[in-house]
Amino acid sequence: MLLALPILLPLLTAIVLHLLPQRSRLLRLVAFAGSLFVLGTAAFIFVRVQQTGILVLQVGSWPAPFGITLVADLFSALMIVMVSVIGVAVTASSFAGVDPRREALGYHSLIQVVLMGVAGAFLTGDIFNLYVWFEVLLIGSFVLMSLHRTRAQLRAAFTYVGLNLLASAFLLTAIGLLYGQAGTLNLADLARAWPERRTPGLDAALSMLFLTAFGIKAGLFPLFFWLPASYHTPPAAVGALLAGLLTKVGVYAMIRVFTLLFPDPDASVYRVLLVLSAITMVVGLIGALAQRDFRRVLSFNLVGHIGFTTVGLALWSPAALGGSILYVLHHMLVISTLFLVSGLFLRQRRTTDLNALGGLYRSQPAVACLALIPLFSLAGVPPLSGFVAKVGVITPMLVGGQYLLAAVTLCVSLLTVLSMARLWDEAFWKPAPVASSASALHSRLALPILAPIVFLVGLTLALTVFAGPVSTLTMRAAGQLLDRNTYIRAILGEEVPRAAR
Amino acid sequence: MELLLAVVAGVLYAAGLYLMLRRRLAQLIIGLSLLSNGSNILILSAAGVTRAKPPLITEGHPLEQFADPVPQSLILTAIVIGFGVLAFSLVLAHRVHQSTGSDDIDTIGPDRA
Numbered sequence: 001m002l003l004a005l006p007i008l009l010p011l012l013t014a015i016v017l018h019l020l021p022q023r024s025r026l027l028r029l030v031a032f033a034g035s036l037f038v039l040g041t042a043a044f045i046f047v048r049v050q051q052t053g054i055l056v057l058q059v060g061s062w063p064a065p066f067g068i069t070l071v072a073d074l075f076s077a078l079m080i081v082m083v084s085v086i087g088v089a090v091t092a093s094s095f096a097g098v099d100p101r102r103e104a105l106g107y108h109s110l111i112q113v114v115l116m117g118v119a120g121a122f123l124t125g126d127i128f129n130l131y132v133w134f135e136v137l138l139i140g141s142f143v144l145m146s147l148h149r150t151r152a153q154l155r156a157a158f159t160y161v162g163l164n165l166l167a168s169a170f171l172l173t174a175i176g177l178l179y180g181q182a183g184t185l186n187l188a189d190l191a192r193a194w195p196e197r198r199t200p201g202l203d204a205a206l207s208m209l210f211l212t213a214f215g216i217k218a219g220l221f222p223l224f225f226w227l228p229a230s231y232h233t234p235p236a237a238v239g240a241l242l243a244g245l246l247t248k249v250g251v252y253a254m255i256r257v258f259t260l261l262f263p264d265p266d267a268s269v270y271r272v273l274l275v276l277s278a279i280t281m282v283v284g285l286i287g288a289l290a291q292r293d294f295r296r297v298l299s300f301n302l303v304g305h306i307g308f309t310t311v312g313l314a315l316w317s318p319a320a321l322g323g324s325i326l327y328v329l330h331h332m333l334v335i336s337t338l339f340l341v342s343g344l345f346l347r348q349r350r351t352t353d354l355n356a357l358g359g360l361y362r363s364q365p366a367v368a369c370l371a372l373i374p375l376f377s378l379a380g381v382p383p384l385s386g387f388v389a390k391v392g393v394i395t396p397m398l399v400g401g402q403y404l405l406a407a408v409t410l411c412v413s414l415l416t417v418l419s420m421a422r423l424w425d426e427a428f429w430k431p432a433p434v435a436s437s438a439s440a441l442h443s444r445l446a447l448p449i450l451a452p453i454v455f456l457v458g459l460t461l462a463l464t465v466f467a468g469p470v471s472t473l474t475m476r477a478a479g480q481l482l483d484r485n486t487y488i489r490a491i492l493g494e495e496v497p498r499a500a501r
Numbered sequence: 502m503e504l505l506l507a508v509v510a511g512v513l514y515a516a517g518l519y520l521m522l523r524r525r526l527a528q529l530i531i532g533l534s535l536l537s538n539g540s541n542i543l544i545l546s547a548a549g550v551t552r553a554k555p556p557l558i559t560e561g562h563p564l565e566q567f568a569d570p571v572p573q574s575l576i577l578t579a580i581v582i583g584f585g586v587l588a589f590s591l592v593l594a595h596r597v598h599q600s601t602g603s604d605d606i607d608t609i610g611p612d613r614a
Contacts, residue, residue, distance in 0.1 A: 128575055135582045139589065146593055154597050158526065158606065161590055165533050166521065172540040172579055179572065180547030 002048070003057040003070040003123055005041040006080055009034060010087075010116035014109040024103050028094050031108040035091045038115070039084040042077075049077040050473075054480070054490035056125070064492045065189040071125035071491060074477035075325060079122045079252055082332050085459060086244045087115045089452040093237045093340055096347075096449035102147050102235070111241060113140035118245045122252060125491055127178070128185045130253060131171050134217070138164050141246060144238050145230065156230035163226040167216035174209035177202070178261075188491035191260040191484050207262050207269040214257070218250030220310065221280040224303045228287065231302070232295035232352070236343025239295060243302055244336030248328055251309045255321070258313060259481045265316035274314035278408050281307035285415040289422075294352035295342050297423055298335065301378065304412060305331050308393050311405070312478075315396060321478035323392030326471050330377070330389040330463060337374040337456040344371075345427065347449060354423075359432025367450070368428040373457050377464075379420040380413050385463040392471055506546035513539030526594040526604040533590065537583040541576045548572035 013034030017027055049055055049072050057070040072080070090111060098107055117137025124130050142164075146157035179185060181202060182193045198206075216223040231243055262269060284304020291297045309331065312324025344367065345352050348360075361368040377384035390413055397406040463470060480486065513535050520532025553568040598604050 128578070132578065132582070135586070139585065142589060142593075146596075151601060154593070154600065155606065157593060158529075158597065161593065162521065162529055162533070165586060165590070166536070169517075169533075169536045169540050172537070173543055176540060176544030176547050176572075176575070179544070179575070180549065183569075185571070185575075 001057070002041065002045060003055055003072055004059070006038055006045070006084065006119040006123065007070075007116055009038050009041065010112040010119065014112035014116070017109040017112065018106070022104065024098070024100070027103065027108050028091070028098075031091045031094065031112065032088070034112060035084065035087040035115070038119075039081075039088050042080045042084040045072055046077040046081050049074055054487065056491050065184050065186045068129050069125035069186060069188070069491055070123045071187075071487075072123060073480050073487065073490075074473065075252075075255070075481055076122050078325070078329060078473065078477060079248070080119060082248075082329055083115065083118050083122065083245060085456075086241065086332065086336050087111075089336065089340065089456050090237050090241045092455070093240070093343065093449065093452040095451075096343075096446065098237075099235065105147050107144070107147065110140050110144045111238075113137075114144065114241060114245070116140075118249055121249050125187050126185050127175055127187055127190065127257070130257075131168070131175055134168060134171065134249070134253075137246065137249065138168065141242055144242075145234050148234070150233075153233040156233040159226045160230040163216055163223075167213045170209055170216075171213035174206055174213060177206055177209070186491070187256070187260055188488045191263075192488050192492070194261050195263065203262070204268065207258070207267065208272075210254070210257055210261075211269060211273065214250045214254040215276070216250075217247070218254060218310065219247050219280075219303045219306045221276045221283055221307075224280070224284070224306075227303055228291075228296060228299040231299040232293060236339055236346055239342065240336040240339035243298070243339050244332045247302065247306055248309075248332055251306065251328060254310065255313050255324075255481065259321075260484060260487070263484060270314045270316060273310060274405070277307040277311040277314055278405060279307075280304065280310075281409065281412040285412050285419060288419045289415065292354050294345060294354060294357065294423060294427060295339070297354075297419060298338050298342065301416065301419060302335055304416070305335075305378070307412070308390070308409070311409070312393065312396070315400060315402070316482075317396055317400065318475060318478045318482055319399065320393070320396035321481060322471065322475035323389070323394075323396055325474040325477055326392045327389040329470070329474070330385045330460075333456055333460050333463065334374045334378045334386065337453060337460065338371075338378065340453050340456065341371045341374065343449065344453075354426040356433055357427045358430040359428075361428040362432070368424075370450075370453060370457060371428065372424060374460060375420045375424050377460050379417040381417065383464060385460050385467065388464065388467040388471065392474070502550050503546050506542055506550065510539050510542040510546060513542065524606050526597060526606060529606075530587065530590050530594060534583065534587050537579065537586075541579055541583075544572050544576055544579070 013031060017030055020026055020030060055072045058064060059068045059070060114137050117133050117140055120133035120136065121130055124133060142161050145160055181197050182190055184190055184193055219227045231239055281304050284300050288297045288300035288304060291300060308327045309324050312320040342352050345357055349356055377386040380386040380390040394406055394409055517532045517536030517539055520528045520535065523529065548569060551568055554566050556567040556570040558567055594604060
């Protein structure tokens with residue numbers, strides 16, 4: 001029952017939000033309380049997983065290969081905790097004010113639907129169910145993105161919808177082919193049955209289909225164009241939700257499916273993924289340097305840093321995978337924080353165009369210093385969490401003799417420092433452009449808009465202080481991912497004979 | 502039969518992808534629905550097309566006589582999801598047309614916010 005709660009609680013909150021009288025203060029409180037409950041259960045799941053190992057829930061008590069299974073191993077538990085943290089921050093940021101029209105159209109319950117879909121994708125142990133959760137979170141995010149009517153926002157929404165539906169069609173195709181060969185949909189059962197049944201041709205086709213489907217969702221190199229074209233238009237809180245969670249669901253699904261179904265480190269798909277990850281980093285950061293809008297710079301940085309999170313899977317060693325998981329956790333926190341920071345600019349200047357920003361350090365030094373932490377953490381300046389995560393990603397490359405890759409990664413890190421320093425300089429440090437009126441400059445930012453940012457920055461600092469224990473945890477999570485037999489045994493029980501086709 | 506279904510699925514994929522490359526939103530949406538129908542047919546044919554009884558399993562009959570119900574339930578789920586998504590994207594396209602008077606993605610507006 002415990003494992004179903006991160007899915008059921010947001011659903012319940014969404015329903016309650018529809019039934020309540022539509023007064024914004026009440027709705028915000030209920031949504032916030034709902035996310036706090038989810039955070040509580042997520043933390044409890046995490047503690048239980050740490051103590052007792054992989055948790056399994058057979059939904060409806062159907063035995064494993066026949067029903068839908070919910071599974072929480074260490075990786076899932078860490079991701080669930082992160083999702084609920086970002087859920088709390090995003091729902092809290094609505095206290096600072098939401099466009100009343102969006103609120104009337106169901107803004108709060110849509111956020112809960114997205115959170116439910118993400119939690120479902122992280123917890124499911126069934127590949128078709130994974131597809132269904134992808135659709136749930138996509139529909140929620142589609143509606144969130146298209147609640148607006150400006151031309152740029154509609155265009156962004158259409159790009160987003162079209163490409164994500166294409167990815168879903170590819171995923172469905174791959175699942176259909178997989179079922180045709182293996183005769184099961186349960187991930188653990190597939191992990192046992194598929195490697196025996198595969199043929200080289202089918203293996204290549206399926207792995208490329210999965211790579212394309214998850215690559216579009218994660219934002220890998222040739223498939224990322226929808227992301228910078230759409231993430232800069234929605235309001236800051238929605239941007240924070242989508243940027244922090246959706247690409248990471250793609251990365252999570254990629255790691256989960258590939259470690260279970262393609263356990264051959266020499267497979268050509270991993271060489272493809274390695275090259276794509278490296279190109280993603282380079283292209284993302286070069287793209288970021290060319291942009292003149294705070295949120296567009298962030299979107300390109302988001303793309304570039306996805307490369308850091310997939311490279312560990314491509315290298316296929318516990319240390320590299322652990323480093324990538326640590327990077328995912330750090331990146332979710334920091335990129336959400338930065339999208340929330342962009343909300344400050346929208347509040348004060350009604351734009352995130354860097355040409356119109358500036359002078360914020362003079363008017364509000366404390367806020368500027370607060371924003372400095374996530375910016376430099378993303379850049380990987382020691383001792384912040386980004387540095388720790390980058391060390392976790394790069395060290396295995398050096399140990400494994402991948403010097404060229406390590407050099408590329410380090411150069412990309414340097415570009416990130418440049419990009420982040422430029423952001424801070426343009427948005428906070430340089431003198432304000434004359435056009436902005438003095439009243440806008442000196443309007444104080446209220447506590448409600450700052451509190452979620454402070455909360456997330458505090459967690460980034462905590463991740464920095466407790467980097468040792470956390471990286472031990474992610475190493476253990478990676479070890480669990482690469483040890484398929486424990487996963488299979490936890491779900492299917494002791495040495496059950498394989499389900500006959 | 503399987504060959505025919507395979508060809509149909511292939512044609513649907515090709516037509517769907519071609520339509521998705523067009524600039525008009527209506528064609529993009531038709532392309533998406535062709536693509537999802539193509540993947541439904543692919544699931545059906547990949548899981549094996551057999552002449553068998555409906556899977557209302559009774560005692561005394563060997564299991565080989567019954568068809569596998571799972572691919573059909575997968576397709577049913579996928580059809581329901583595809584229908585919802587199609588309805589949503591039609592509404593979105595309608596709203597784009599309302600606010601811009603065009604359904605050409607390049608004339609909707611500048612890329613910048």
